[in-house]
Amino acid sequence: MDASSKKFLYKYLNCNSPTGFEKAGQEIWLEYIRPFVDEYITDTYGTAVGIVNPSAEYRVVIEAHADEIAWYVNYISDKGYLYVIRNGGSDYQIAPSMRVIVHSSSGRRIPGVFGWPAVHVRDKKEEPKPKEDTITVDCGCQSRDEVEELGIQIGNVVTFDEYLTELNRGKFLVGRALDNRIGGFMIAEAVKRIRENNIHLPYGLYATNAVQEEIGLKGAEMIAHKIRPHLALVTDVTHDTQSPLYNKIKQGDISLGKGPVLITAPAVHNNVLKLLKETAEENKIGYQRAVSSRATGTDTDAFAYSNSGVASALIALPLKYMHTTVEMVSLRDIEALIELIYRTLLEIKPGQDFRYIK
Numbered sequence: 001m002d003a004s005s006k007k008f009l010y011k012y013l014n015c016n017s018p019t020g021f022e023k024a025g026q027e028i029w030l031e032y033i034r035p036f037v038d039e040y041i042t043d044t045y046g047t048a049v050g051i052v053n054p055s056a057e058y059r060v061v062i063e064a065h066a067d068e069i070a071w072y073v074n075y076i077s078d079k080g081y082l083y084v085i086r087n088g089g090s091d092y093q094i095a096p097s098m099r100v101i102v103h104s105s106s107g108r109r110i111p112g113v114f115g116w117p118a119v120h121v122r123d124k125k126e127e128p129k130p131k132e133d134t135i136t137v138d139c140g141c142q143s144r145d146e147v148e149e150l151g152i153q154i155g156n157v158v159t160f161d162e163y164l165t166e167l168n169r170g171k172f173l174v175g176r177a178l179d180n181r182i183g184g185f186m187i188a189e190a191v192k193r194i195r196e197n198n199i200h201l202p203y204g205l206y207a208t209n210a211v212q213e214e215i216g217l218k219g220a221e222m223i224a225h226k227i228r229p230h231l232a233l234v235t236d237v238t239h240d241t242q243s244p245l246y247n248k249i250k251q252g253d254i255s256l257g258k259g260p261v262l263i264t265a266p267a268v269h270n271n272v273l274k275l276l277k278e279t280a281e282e283n284k285i286g287y288q289r290a291v292s293s294r295a296t297g298t299d300t301d302a303f304a305y306s307n308s309g310v311a312s313a314l315i316a317l318p319l320k321y322m323h324t325t326v327e328m329v330s331l332r333d334i335e336a337l338i339e340l341i342y343r344t345l346l347e348i349k350p351g352q353d354f355r356y357i358k
């Protein structure tokens with residue numbers, strides 16, 4: 001990874017881009033990808049697309065989602081405590097004792113903490129559970145008026161005050177929102193590789209950073225109808241199952257460092273999956289396999305089931321501790337996934353017809 005890629009990685013991963021408020025992240029992403037594409041478009045809700053060969057008839061999407069899970073301020077008590085509800089699949093269990101940032105409507109970052117009753121005073125028989133009506137954010141205010149004087153309002157988003165770090169001499173990245181801003185990083189790097197190697201693609205490439213995935217694939221649904229692609233290669237993260245309390249029988253046998261995960265699922269087109277596997281094997285890129293029954297739960301579903309059906313596949317990055325502040329990924333897997341997307345883009349032919357029955 002060169003210095004400019006690394007600078008982008010940290011800047012992009014450390015910004016806040018909660019579902020519905022992705023503007024800041026999208027601006028960083030667009031600024032980075034702009035030199036590598038011919039033009040870009042954005043849609044009403046903030047999905048951003050960097051396009052190579054915009055006039056080409058055949059359209060290929062590589063995709064990631066730009067949003068991160070967060071909390072909404074839902075109620076402010078007389079004593080000045082903020083009660084929050086989830087924006088996306090946030091985890092009540094991990095909230096107590098965490099530091100947070102409340103994002104005011106005027107763009108101010110107001111610090112706070114998720115407090116929790118002391119171990120000394122809790123009822124041992126009936127330990128309180130972190131949930132919607134028990135966790136509260138304390139911004140150092142003792143009344144609702146004081147909270148409002150700080151500029152906090154109902155509907156403000158709250159994110160954990162956590163940032164990207166490295167473990168084991170840089171082998172692993174740890175942080176908040178690697179799900180799935182690391183995908184935005186990887187697709188941008190694939191496009192950069194195309195440009196730096198002077199590759200002239202014979203089709204239109206649409207690097208798509210979609211908003212609002214965490215609340216049900218909404219950004220991908222919107223942009224799929226706008227782009228009307230012929231093929232979509234979607235990135236997201238998937239569970240590493242090596243750490244304690246995971247279940248390989250139920251969740252598959254996936255390990256950080258063993259390469260990208262190619263998912264089999266009804267929405268994943270088997271002919272696209274075959275192309276990915278063959279490309280990985282020809283280029284000696286190690287990969288892992290996993291299965292999703294019914295939906296993949298990723299933007300793959302949104303693309304596959306749009307526009308009367310779009311040939312789609314899911315390339316997942318193994319990740320530990322999803323939806324916590326210590327999500328963990330392997331730098332080797334990131335490099336392998338970028339290379340797999342890049343090599344696959346070189347294989348795709350304009351007009352390529354993936355239909356099962358011709």
Ligand SMILES: [Zn+2]
Binds near residue numbers: 089179180214323
């Ligand atoms: Zn997620």
